[in-house]
Amino acid sequence: MVPASVRLYRPEDRDRIRRICYLTGYMGEPVDWYWRDERSFADMWSSYYTDAEPESLFVVERGGAVAGYLFGCLDSRRAWNPAWIGARQAVTRLCLARLGTAGVIWRTVADVAIGRLVGRPPVETPFFDQRWPSHLHINLLPEARGSGAGRALVDAWFDRLRTAGSPGCHLETLAENIRAIGFFEAVGFTRFGEPQAVPGERSRDGMRLHRQVMVRSIA
Ligand SMILES: CC(C)(COP(=O)(O)OP(=O)(O)OC[C@H]1O[C@@H](n2cnc3c(N)ncnc32)[C@H](O)[C@@H]1OP(=O)(O)O)[C@@H](O)C(=O)NCCC(=O)NCCS
Numbered sequence: 001m002v003p004a005s006v007r008l009y010r011p012e013d014r015d016r017i018r019r020i021c022y023l024t025g026y027m028g029e030p031v032d033w034y035w036r037d038e039r040s041f042a043d044m045w046s047s048y049y050t051d052a053e054p055e056s057l058f059v060v061e062r063g064g065a066v067a068g069y070l071f072g073c074l075d076s077r078r079a080w081n082p083a084w085i086g087a088r089q090a091v092t093r094l095c096l097a098r099l100g101t102a103g104v105i106w107r108t109v110a111d112v113a114i115g116r117l118v119g120r121p122p123v124e125t126p127f128f129d130q131r132w133p134s135h136l137h138i139n140l141l142p143e144a145r146g147s148g149a150g151r152a153l154v155d156a157w158f159d160r161l162r163t164a165g166s167p168g169c170h171l172e173t174l175a176e177n178i179r180a181i182g183f184f185e186a187v188g189f190t191r192f193g194e195p196q197a198v199p200g201e202r203s204r205d206g207m208r209l210h211r212q213v214m215v216r217s218i219a
Helices: 010-026 036-053 083-093 104-119 150-165 179-187
Strands: 003-007 056-060 065-073 133-141 166-173 190-202 209-215
Touching: 003 150, 010 036, 010 056, 010 065, 010 133, 036 065, 036 083, 036 209, 056 150, 065 150, 065 190, 104 190, 133 150, 166 190, 179 209
Parallel strands: 133 166
Antiparallel strands: 003 056, 056 065, 065 133, 166 209, 190 209
16 A cells, blocks of 8 residues: 655645545545535635645645645634535525525524424534644545554644644544544544534435534643
């Protein structure tokens, strides 16, 4: 297997990063089956990291091409909220009226409304706790998985957290993403709190999906 090499993000990686974000955004699979608009998806989930905090973005290269990334954020209160970016694009890119995106938006509205009616506590997202103020997202293309690249990215990120003086890092994943949870536990994260149903999100067979927070303190 070609060894993976980790390096800091460069501006010329931006398009490739946005593409990988779209190709891996559903538990490592492409998101096109439920969100057919790459630009708005990448804006929601990658623009803060490429455009506002690139010094916390690490990429992994295989055979000279970027094959994955770790998006880091030192102080999660500064990150742009994907829900607000999505709400803006629901109007400006007409996502709320287009086939391929409208379904998720209206299902989210319905889930929130029904949750309020039945008194279900809302999901507090993005998660924040000052014990783990930093956060990460990590995604590799299939060909880059299983050879140590994920651990190398997490190691690079924790070196940066130590240097920057952060006390800890959290992440939000899906409780249904069993493989990712196994990986995060292998690299030192533990589950924090109970899984909570995420408004609007469904599996391919229509089942509700649940947010799981995981945390790791700086040793
Ligand atoms: C999750 C992901 C980042 C892991 O990266 P990776 O390069 O495949 O993982 P690594 O090869 O670096 O594995 C690191 C360690 O985790 C362990 N590990 C990986 N997957 C595991 C699993 N499902 N269960 C238990 N341990 C696991 C490995 O055995 C390895 O342990 P070791 O270093 O002690 O030998 C990558 O597979 C991926 O991008 N998946 C799809 C996208 C995704 O789900 N991202 C997370 C969204 S929140």
